[in-house]
């Protein structure tokens with residue numbers, strides 16, 4: 188079958204070998220990185236701040252949820268806190284791989300984060316605030332994935348992974364909200 192590919196795949200291996208030796212200080216970041224590294228690092232650090240705020244909020248909710256009716260919700264908050272921490276670590280590792288510095292500075296954390304830190308005054312409030320935060324995370328990751336497209340496939344795949352987890356989290360919070368408010372929020 189004839190191929191529709193018109194451009195042959197050409198890689199100047201000699202030149203690639205020369206460049207690979209030239210900038211060892213840049214680690215995994217090679218000269219054909221197509222994105223703007225500074226923009227990538229800024230976006231990843233903002234996402235990192237979002238995850239840190241999510242860890243803090245879920246941890247607070249996990250500790251604060253008391254009473255027999257809250258047991259299942261409490262367990263869910265705890266599980267999400269651990270998963271958000273895993274996201275935080277993966278983003279920090281990627282920032283480091285790209286030659287950047289993960290920003291864990293608590294100063295200015297909330298202004299870098301897309302999600303907010305809202306305590307909530309009762310269990311339903313807490314669930315609702317987490318659902319709001321998850322929806323914010325879903326929307327920002329979806330935008331970032333579109334932005335990275337094919338320029339930085341490793342970062343895009345990482346974000347796709349995180350997006351699918353945040354969608355699960357949003358769904359978990361939605362289910363809990365329905366269970367605790369006693370009415371469905373979606374038509375079906």
Ligand SMILES: [Fe+2]
Pocket residue numbers: 238241270271274324349353
């Ligand atoms: Fe997350």
Ligand SMILES: [Fe+2]
Pocket residue numbers: 241267271321324352353356357
């Ligand atoms: Fe999440």
